[in-house]
Amino acid sequence: MRKFTPYLILATALLALAIDLLPNLSLPASGTTSGTRPIETKLGLDLRGGLRVEYQVQPVDGVSATAADLATIRDIIERRVNSTGVSEPLVQTQGSDRIVVELPGVTNPDSIRALLGTTGRLDLVPLPREVYGFFNTATGQPTDGVKPVPGEGETLSDTTLKALFSGDQIESSAVQIDESGRRVVSFKLKSEGSELFATWTKANIGSYFAIVLDGAVKSAPYIQSAITGGEAQISGPGAAGFAVDEATNLVTILKFGSLPFPIAEIGVTDVKATLGASFLGQALFAGAVGILLVFLFMLLHYRVAGAVANVALIFYVIIVLAIFRLVPVTLTLAGIAGFVLSIGMAVDANILIFERTKEELRIGKGIAPAVEAGFSRAWNSILDSNVSSLITAFILFYFGSSTIKGFALVLIIGVLCSLFTAVTVTRLILRAVIARKRFSSPYLYGVAKGDLDALDRGAING
Amino acid sequence: MTSTHSIGGPSMDKIIARKRWFFVFSILITIPGLLFTLATPFSGGSIGLKFSIDYTGGTIWEFRPESPADPLVVQAAVASAGHEEATVTEAGTGFLIVRTKPLDLQAGQDQIDNAGAELQAIRAAVVAAIGPIAEEGSVSTVGPVISQDLTQQALLLVVLGSIGIVLWMTYRFRNLRFGMAALAALLHDVIVTVGFFAIAGTIAGIEIDALFVTAMLTIIGFSVHDTIVVFDRIRENLVRHAGAPFGDIVNHSIVQTLGRSFNTTATVLITLLTLLVFAGGSIRTFVLILFVGILSGTYSSIFFASPLLVWWEERAQARKAAAARTRTA
Numbered sequence: 001m002r003k004f005t006p007y008l009i010l011a012t013a014l015l016a017l018a019i020d021l022l023p024n025l026s027l028p029a030s031g032t033t034s035g036t037r038p039i040e041t042k043l044g045l046d047l048r049g050g051l052r053v054e055y056q057v058q059p060v061d062g063v064s065a066t067a068a069d070l071a072t073i074r075d076i077i078e079r080r081v082n083s084t085g086v087s088e089p090l091v092q093t094q095g096s097d098r099i100v101v102e103l104p105g106v107t108n109p110d111s112i113r114a115l116l117g118t119t120g121r122l123d124l125v126p127l128p129r130e131v132y133g134f135f136n137t138a139t140g141q142p143t144d145g146v147k148p149v150p151g152e153g154e155t156l157s158d159t160t161l162k163a164l165f166s167g168d169q170i171e172s173s174a175v176q177i178d179e180s181g182r183r184v185v186s187f188k189l190k191s192e193g194s195e196l197f198a199t200w201t202k203a204n205i206g207s208y209f210a211i212v213l214d215g216a217v218k219s220a221p222y223i224q225s226a227i228t229g230g231e232a233q234i235s236g237p238g239a240a241g242f243a244v245d246e247a248t249n250l251v252t253i254l255k256f257g258s259l260p261f262p263i264a265e266i267g268v269t270d271v272k273a274t275l276g277a278s279f280l281g282q283a284l285f286a287g288a289v290g291i292l293l294v295f296l297f298m299l300l301h302y303r304v305a306g307a308v309a310n311v312a313l314i315f316y317v318i319i320v321l322a323i324f325r326l327v328p329v330t331l332t333l334a335g336i337a338g339f340v341l342s343i344g345m346a347v348d349a350n351i352l353i354f355e356r357t358k359e360e361l362r363i364g365k366g367i368a369p370a371v372e373a374g375f376s377r378a379w380n381s382i383l384d385s386n387v388s389s390l391i392t393a394f395i396l397f398y399f400g401s402s403t404i405k406g407f408a409l410v411l412i413i414g415v416l417c418s419l420f421t422a423v424t425v426t427r428l429i430l431r432a433v434i435a436r437k438r439f440s441s442p443y444l445y446g447v448a449k450g451d452l453d454a455l456d457r458g459a460i461n462g
Numbered sequence: 463m464t465s466t467h468s469i470g471g472p473s474m475d476k477i478i479a480r481k482r483w484f485f486v487f488s489i490l491i492t493i494p495g496l497l498f499t500l501a502t503p504f505s506g507g508s509i510g511l512k513f514s515i516d517y518t519g520g521t522i523w524e525f526r527p528e529s530p531a532d533p534l535v536v537q538a539a540v541a542s543a544g545h546e547e548a549t550v551t552e553a554g555t556g557f558l559i560v561r562t563k564p565l566d567l568q569a570g571q572d573q574i575d576n577a578g579a580e581l582q583a584i585r586a587a588v589v590a591a592i593g594p595i596a597e598e599g600s601v602s603t604v605g606p607v608i609s610q611d612l613t614q615q616a617l618l619l620v621v622l623g624s625i626g627i628v629l630w631m632t633y634r635f636r637n638l639r640f641g642m643a644a645l646a647a648l649l650h651d652v653i654v655t656v657g658f659f660a661i662a663g664t665i666a667g668i669e670i671d672a673l674f675v676t677a678m679l680t681i682i683g684f685s686v687h688d689t690i691v692v693f694d695r696i697r698e699n700l701v702r703h704a705g706a707p708f709g710d711i712v713n714h715s716i717v718q719t720l721g722r723s724f725n726t727t728a729t730v731l732i733t734l735l736t737l738l739v740f741a742g743g744s745i746r747t748f749v750l751i752l753f754v755g756i757l758s759g760t761y762s763s764i765f766f767a768s769p770l771l772v773w774w775e776e777r778a779q780a781r782k783a784a785a786a787r788t789r790t791a
Contacts, residue, residue, distance in 0.1 A: 054608065056607055109578070109601075110578035110582075113578070264567070265567045265603075265605070266567065266604075266605035266607040266608050267567075267603060267604045267605055267607075267608045268566070268567070268601070268602070268603040269600065269601070269602040269603070270600060270601040270602070271599070271600040271602075272597070272598050272599055272600060274597065275524070275597075275599040275600055278742070279741075279742055282740055282741045282742045283737075283741045283745070285740050285741075286736045286737045286739070286740035286741040287736075287737070289736045289740060290732060290733035290734075290735075290736035290737065291733075293732045293733070293736060294729050294732060294733060297725075297728065297729055297732060298729075301725060333741075333745045334673055334676065334745060334748060336741075336745075337737055337741070337745045337748060337749055337752075338680075340733045340734075340736075340737055341680070341730065341733060341734070341752065343733055344726070344729045344730030344732070344733045344734075345684075345687075345730070347726070347729050348687070348722075348726040348729070348730075351722050351725045351726050351729070352691065352722050352726075355719075355721045355722040355725070358721070359718065377698075380694050380698075381690060381691045381694040381695075384634055384690045384694060385686070385687040385688075385690045385691060387630060388627055388630055388631075388683055388686040388687060388690060389683040389684070389687060391623070391626040391627060391630055391683070392623045392626070392627070392679045392680065392682055392683035393679075393683065395619060395622050395623050395626060395679065396619065396623075396676060396679050399615065399618060399619055399622065400615065400619065400676070401611070401612075401615065401672070403672060403673070403676075404672075404673075404675070404676050407673075407676050408676075411680070
């Protein structure tokens, strides 16, 4: 097994490097239209700009929303978000009554907030045949009225039109295939709506009625026959009925036109993209300078061993960034700070090992046994201290809010990877290095000149 | 550091012997901050921790006017738009920060047609007073619900984190004293850091935000990191130098791990310092918190947790000896 370790590490690094650098890679993913997910570095809204709104679902008449209601509200809001054409929206439930919407790169936050936050009002409005005409079911020919039947998206300008009933009377709705194989949308009414609809349809066969959401017409079918049982079907225009997405949209509107519970904004953050970009630039620059200084420090302090640790640190950065892209971890400003901090913690394992190695060298051990003893004696401290970091990181991840979770995830990934790179990778390279004659002076591993002289005189004891 | 490493050597061996001085020093760096922290709820906001809108609820609006403007003029303009509670400060790079009570939070109604109306009114008043706005940075509004959540979450996280650490330490060292000494050290660091920001809030108006608790937990993890390294060495030396006085063993362990403690702290502080100097925005305070906490963490693991362990052990031994004397008498 040990023979293959170098190749395994090299393969891991190359794979990670490919993930870091190659554009247009993707992973299979469920729930997306293409069935794949691009591998990319995801940036939080604070770094790329965008709108984040947190909603709390309000109880109605003392009744709170159930988990199922919360999921329904999430779905409705997601459909509203999708209708705005914002790319990569994120709509999540949080806790028992929260919904968080994140929309990157939004330029018109106010109008989007107005759209998302409305409870929504769905009305079923009869269109009088004297004005809008009717459909002669006997001849199969429409008869035009004074005004054309309103199309999808138009608003009803006639304020005298009254709704027969509103969306709360719709019990359920579904896409179905009728007996002649056409795709239709069926809906079922509650008892009050059912009675109203029966009375009206009996007297108005052939008339049009409009399905209106927040004042805009979504569909305006005509009445083919009296609907007495409270169950109706809307047939589509073509020979095959509705297209799939048309039917689904209509079902969504009938079912979800209005939110079952009103929602209230409890927090809004809108970061302009330019500000986010400047934060990102500063953070990356700071991170790069920080890493370089750590490199320099290790090199000056531990010389050859420091150089080996730096190689391991490069491994660390490559691998962690690849994992960020794979998971994916959404990087925020705090996340980047966490990553830079984790670099400091990653070298800690090496510092522990090298300090231990120096001690062994000072008491006169040879390079190879000193290095091995350094690794085995430092291991306890490394494990114990990293577990303590993992404990706090897991607590942050489990109990924290979304920003805190992101930071905690960065820390967890960092600690786990550093155990691999700082111990396994460093040991492997260091073993290869110490096998060479010219790297055999304890001076090259950070032991001070004075100690070496003392060692020669045999003055130091353990 | 380069001198002898044998037990009872002549240099760096006075840490434990001088433990009283270090206890006094720890008291000196914890008490003032603690007083400022405790004054927070009684001073009406003038002394102690300054909380950001994440905790108090409110709106922060950042923008850059085309020509530099006096914050007081902007504040007057915002007040004329009906927000006397507003404060305006400079953020550097020409940006101004306006803080008000929460603006424009929409509560579920059938039609929302006034989203952003309050902020638009303020924006209009500001433009009327100081001319056009060149660039908007960000608008952030936090309602009272979120701020309540955060405060509860902060307490929960710190308490759970501390319990988790003590349990882990006690399990690994099979000794409650090690766990309790580590706990004392991390409380030391929490108090120093919170106290630092209570003083900084009073003097410089530095606010703590939602990331504060994240930083505290990171500090807790790091503080224990340092303590574990020293304690691990104590455990090892207790076996190797069995029979030697406990204080000498602890002192020897501290000296042996001193190089590691300094170097690790140095590398971490280097990375934090670069972030502090070059990175902007909300993480500057975050990084400063980590900086203070990690400095305190290194100090407390060497000069507080370990001496505390010795003090405890010596007291227990003195009791045992006293009990033995009374038995023999």
